[in-house]
Amino acid sequence: MAELTATGRATRLVAAAVGVALLLAGTVWGQDDKFPFGPFSMYAGVNGPNEPAPDTRVEGVDRTGRTIVLNERNAGVRRAEIEGQEGSYVDDPSRLARIADGYQGLNPGAPPLDKVALIVRLHEIRRSSATGKWHDDVRAVWERPA
Known part of the structure; x- marks a missing residue:
């Protein structure tokens, strides 16, 4: 197997950081239409054990x-x-x-x-x-x- 170059590792690190930042920002400020970088709130709630x-x-x-x-x-x-x-x-x-x-x-x-x-x-x-x-x-x- 070939090793990743320093540029390849840096590129992956930056891509991962951008993805995590988008997910965090979407969770705090996003709406459903921004999924997957926004909350998917239609599944975020739950009814109580005796609610219809x-x-x-x-x-x-x-x-x-x-x-x-x-x-x-x-x-x-x-x-x-x-x-x-x-x-x-x-x-x-x-x-x-x-x-x-x-x-x-x-x-x-x-x-x-x-x-x-x-x-x-x-x-x-x-x-x-x-x-x-x-x-x-x-x-x-x-x-x-x-």
């Missing part, structure tokens, strides 16, 4: 009355985006119309959505274990004007 576990979803109801779970594949919206902007959807449910438009754009032959709802399913947890019980909390609803 939330599971967010968006559902649409089309003209035929069929309920469809809307996601990145069929509506172009990721769950993380919905969770990150939940407050905005609650404050202004008309923003859910954009998800209906995304669904129609990705499914041009499908019946249009007349209703879109942001729902959080709260799974009951007792002593850090799921009980199998849950309830849905409808946080925002948009309905197509008649």
